[in-house]
Amino acid sequence: MTSSGTDGPGAVRHYLLTPELPASVDTLVVLDTEIGMPPQSWHFLVAELADRGLPCLVRVRPGYAWSPGRGGAPVDGALKPIVANAHRVVAVAHSFAGLLALRSAAGILVAERPADTLVLLDAVTPQMVSEVRQNRMALGNIRRSFGITTFSTALGLGPLSNLIHQPSRWYPPQVQRGYRRFRNDPRNALAAQREFNRVIADDAASAPFHPPAHTVLVHSELGLPNAEGYAAYQQQMARDLGLPESAIVAVAGVAQKRFLTSPSAISGLVETIQHGPAILGGRQ
Incomplete structure (x- = not known):
């Protein structure tokens, strides 16, 4: 690579x-x-x-x-x-x-x-984004999920979603290790949270x-x-x-x-x- x-x-x-x-x-x-x-x-x-x-x-x-x-x-x-x-x-x-x-x-x-x-x-x-923005409960839940992931990785715990869904389990062992290493890095959790907040900020910003x-x-x-x-x-x-x-x-x-x-x-x-x-x- x-x-x-x-x-x-x-x-x-x-x-x-x-x-x-x-x-x-x-x-x-x-x-x-x-x-x-x-x-x-x-x-x-x-x-x-x-x-x-x-x-x-x-x-x-x-x-x-x-x-x-x-x-x-x-x-x-x-x-x-x-x-x-x-x-x-x-x-x-x-x-x-x-x-x-x-x-x-x-x-x-x-x-x-x-x-x-x-x-x-x-x-x-864009329609999905618009509907989520208008649904405060759904938007709050998504933002809390990103926040929990960022917080848990900062504590060295890794994303809680990994424990629940184990998304890497379908991959070969060597790939799984790299997958988890990326997901457990707090810098990546924070980058994802920031990207989501940028996309969801307003409808104009998400218009193609x-x-x-x-x-x-x-x-x-x-x-x-x-x-x-x-x-x-x-x-x-x-x-x-x-x-x-x-x-x-x-x-x-x-x-x-x-x-x-x-x-x-x-x-x-x-x-x-x-x-x-x-x-x-x-x-x-």
């Missing part, structure tokens, strides 16, 4: 997750992680991309403490010409990261190049800018509050973004919290990244 974009503590960093980044690439995939979640959560998708020969980077946003571990070395200026010459750059943004990516053009920049395609994976929508012409919404069939309601949120977001109905991909039989650990969901997501549905643009 290698890194790029380390222009200071406030800079977005990019780490290579697949074995190598060739000097010339056709499709480069860039992963934007859910707030508060470790890059290790992409483990199964990265493995599938590597099997298909698709190089893949992960974005680490300002405030988060993460490094690729042993074997990582800075790419320095090598990434920029590779990205510039890539036929297609595909950004995949998960959950709240989708909303962050839509808030400004900088949200989908990779080495100064905008992504050709944006895949919003189980994205939190114009996304790439090639944008697709991929979502779990079994989302919250229920399958119909969750699909309706995604459909409304597509309409707000001016996307055709064909740009919505509902993954049948997959629960929202299990998408990144479901083999069938991962396989379908990679097919969407590679082949369609007729929305994957690029440079000729």
Whole structure:
């Protein structure tokens, strides 16, 4: 794993997750992680991309403490010409990261190049944010959850959610260790809390800018509050973004919290990244 974009503590960093980044690439995939979640959560998708020969980077946003571990070395200026010459750059943004990516053009920049395609994976929508803001009880509960996580990690206890849900249990042991290390770092808990507060601050701040012409919404069939309601949120977001109905991909039989650990969901997501549905643009 290698890194790029380390222009200071406030800079977005990019780490290579697949074995190598060739000097010339056709499709480069860039992963934007859910707030508060470790890059290790992409483990199964990265493995599938590597099997298909698709190089893949992960974005680490300002405030988060993460490094690729042993074997990582800075790419320095090598990434920029590779990205510039890539036929297609595909950004995949998960959950709240989708909303962050839509808030400004900088949200989908990779080495100064905008992504050709944006895949919003189980994205939190502006409508969801608006409804949570208007529900003081729900908003208070979410904020308390972030606050408890920040407080518990500062005390060295780790997020209480890890004890209840054990989200890392689906991953191999080595991945689990890195996953828990990230989640137990108080700097990451604080960064997640700050990101959530920025997104939820007001409706204007969470309103999307114009996304790439090639944008697709991929979502779990079994989302919250229920399958119909969750699909309706995604459909409304597509309409707000001016996307055709064909740009919505509902993954049948997959629960929202299990998408990144479901083999069938991962396989379908990679097919969407590679082949369609007729929305994957690029440079000729």
